[in-house]
Amino acid sequence: MIEVFGDECSGNCLKVKWILEYLHRPFRWTQVDILRGETRTPEFLALNPASQVPVVVLEDGRRLAQSNAIVLYFCEGTPLVPSDPFDRARMLEWMFWEQYSHEPYLAVRRFQRLYLDRADAEIDPRLMERGTAALARMEAHLTDQRWLVGETLSAADVSLLPYTMLAPEGGFSLAEYPGVCSWIARASTALGIDAKPDGDGNGASDATS
Numbered sequence: 001m002i003e004v005f006g007d008e009c010s011g012n013c014l015k016v017k018w019i020l021e022y023l024h025r026p027f028r029w030t031q032v033d034i035l036r037g038e039t040r041t042p043e044f045l046a047l048n049p050a051s052q053v054p055v056v057v058l059e060d061g062r063r064l065a066q067s068n069a070i071v072l073y074f075c076e077g078t079p080l081v082p083s084d085p086f087d088r089a090r091m092l093e094w095m096f097w098e099q100y101s102h103e104p105y106l107a108v109r110r111f112q113r114l115y116l117d118r119a120d121a122e123i124d125p126r127l128m129e130r131g132t133a134a135l136a137r138m139e140a141h142l143t144d145q146r147w148l149v150g151e152t153l154s155a156a157d158v159s160l161l162p163y164t165m166l167a168p169e170g171g172f173s174l175a176e177y178p179g180v181c182s183w184i185a186r187a188s189t190a191l192g193i194d195a196k197p198d199g200d201g202n203g204a205s206d207a208t209s
């Protein structure tokens with residue numbers, strides 16, 4: 001059986017959990033507590049020298065890290081990866097953007113606020129500034145598009161959903177992004193996830209975190 005090493009407080013790990021559940025792929029979840037330093041133990045470093053979750057161990061023992069690489073691996077050959085090469089590249093464009101221009105701000109601000117208990121004034125203001133720019137970029141696209149790529153759910157939506165949906169826990173208000181809120185509802189429904197972003201930045205979300 002596929003084994004997933006992850007921490008459910010991590011959006012990167014939720015991507016893996018959600019896609020495996022969506023694709024009805026049985027898996028065993030091993031909880032790795034990042035706050036207790038469990039990614040830094042010799043045993044974990046033998047699994048992933050990058051000391052990060054998520055990591056999956058396939059039935060044949062091969063290991064794979066990096067959430068978007070894992071999502072793409074499981075989505076290959078399904079309708080979640082467009083067959084048209086250009087659309088596939090556009091899907092990857094969003095997934096690379098998520099890792100470089102979205103997650104480093106939205107996820108990091110959420111982590112500092114929610115798990116390190118930092119007051120807003122103690123958090124680098126650039127996280128709010130750049131996270132807001134990322135949400136605005138998504139809103140510009142989703143104002144007249146239902147999905148990030150093409151006419152249906154793709155791996156790009158799976159990649160962008162967790163940290164966008166959890167943005168209120170990082171102090172970001174989603175209220176001014178109606179296109180993003182509609183997309184969160186649409187993508188969550190498609191994936192079978194319960195998501196009710198409150199949009200007011202108070203962190204009251206039904207999301208798993």
Ligand SMILES: N[C@@H](CCC(=O)N[C@@H](CS)C(=O)NCC(=O)O)C(=O)O
Pocket residue numbers: 010011012013034039040051052053054065066067068099
């Ligand atoms: N780019 C990586 C980021 C993974 C990552 O940052 N994992 C964090 C949790 S979200 C982690 O394991 N941190 C523990 C540590 O750095 O010791 C991915 O998408 O999988």
